[in-house]
Structures are given as structure tokens and as C-alpha cells.
Amino acid sequence: MKAVRTQQKYKCDFCKRRSIKSAMERHEKVCYRNPNRFCGLCENKGFVRIDINNDGSLGYDEPCHYCSKFDPKMKKAIEKYEESIISNN
Numbered sequence: 697m698k699a700v701r702t703q704q705k706y707k708c709d710f711c712k713r714r715s716i717k718s719a720m721e722r723h724e725k726v727c728y729r730n731p732n733r734f735c736g737l738c739e740n741k742g743f744v745r746i747d748i749n750n751d752g753s754l755g756y757d758e759p760c761h762y763c764s765k766f767d768p769k770m771k772k773a774i775e776k777y778e779e780s781i782i783s784n785n
């Protein structure tokens with residue numbers, strides 16, 4: 697019988713999530729608990745431009761629904777979601 701090398705797991709600095717290094721490096725940048733997280737959707741502007749005609753002639757700004765997850769009301773839901781990820785591992 698031989699011992700198999702398992703990959704070292706890394707833990708997120710901001711939440712309870714853990715995974716292999718490359719996955720956690722990606723995760724930490726966008727972790728909802730990370731106060732300096734980068735939002736890939738709105739690029740940290742806090743809103744996204746909804747372009748109705750797809751040519752910039754008509755549109756409106758909508759609050760980014762990813763950033764709105766900072767909302768304390770959403771915190772519980774996020775925690776629940778995170779728990780479900782962890783328990784699925």
C-alpha cells in the first residue's frame with residue numbers, strides 16, 4: 697500500500713471556504729467577505745450599464761446585483777450558500 701500525495705488545501709482569509717491553491721487565489725479576489733474584492737461584473741463601479749439598443753444610444757444604470765450582496769440583509773443568505781458549498785466538498 698502506498699500513500700498518495702494529496703493536494704494541500706488553502707483557506708480563504710475572509711470566509712470559511714477552502715480548496716486547492718489556484719481555486720482559492722481566484723476565489724479570494726471575488727470573495728464577498730473581502731472588503732477589497734474585485735467585482736468582475738461592474739468593475740467595482742457599483743452599477744452596471746444596461747444597454748437597450750446595444751449601441752450605447754439608449755440605456756440606464758442598474759445597481760450591480762453582485763455588489764448589492766454586501767447588503768447585510770443578504771449576509772445570511774450568503775452564509776447559507778457558503779455552508780452548502782463547504783458541505784458538498
Ligand SMILES: [Zn+2]
Pocket residue numbers: 708709710711712713723724727728729
Ligand atoms: Zn472567501
Ligand SMILES: [Zn+2]
Pocket residue numbers: 735736737738739740741742743760761762763764
Ligand atoms: Zn459589482
